[in-house]
Structures are given as structure tokens and as C-alpha cells.
Amino acid sequence: MIKLCYSCTIFKVVDVHPSIGELERLKVLNSRGCKSLGTLPIKIRMESVETFILSGCLKLLKFPEINSKMEGLLEHYLAETGIQELPSSIRNLEKLVLLNLKDCSTLASLPGSIGTNSKKNS
Secondary structure (H helix, E strand, C coil), X not given: CEEEECCCCCCCCCECCHHHHHXXXXXXXXXXXXXXXXXXXXXXXXXXXXXXXXXXXXXXXXXXXXXXXXXXXXXXXXXXXXXXXXXXXXXXXXXXXXXXXXCCCCCCCCCCXXXXXXXXXX
């Protein structure tokens, strides 16, 4: 398993290098509690990621567009972030089991059909 954790107690992480969004074999991205983290790569193609943890990233205002289906993503933690809106591409997360948006006081609305297949079955 490839796991990437940012230790915000050691480093003051303000943004994440765009190459992180291209790590196709990454399973877990954990940036929990990075209070100074304000930006992520514009687009994300992490096709194998299963768990995305950004809880407590208070300055994170926007989650990027998802360029692939990220078919393995099961858990997405955005609690206590400054997220104002989620990208419409979040509906491509077909296997999403948990989306934690607890205490996201600036989140205005949710896109419809989160975690459901947008294709019609015939």
C-alpha cells in the first residue's frame, strides 16, 4: 500500500505540489490537521486512492475537479475545512461509502447524485 501523510506539526504545509494529483497508485492521502493547507492540485487523477483525509484543513476552500472515476475511493474526510463548494465531478465517486462534511460551516450546497452512477440502466 502506498500511503502519503503530511506532518503539519513539523512542516507548515501551505499547498500541495501538482504532481501529487498524478499518483495513480496512491491508496491513502492523509493531510489531517494541516491548518495552513490552502490549495490542492487543480485536477486529481488518483485512480487507486481509497481514503482521502483532509479533516481540519481550515484554510482549504476548494476541492479540485476529479479527472477520473477514482473507482476505489471509499472514504472522503472533509470535516472542519473551509470548503465552500464541492466540484460537480464528485458525483463520479461511484463506490463512495463515507463523505464526512461535519462542521463545514462555509459549505453552501451539495451537487446532486453524489456517489451514484450517472449512466442510465436500460
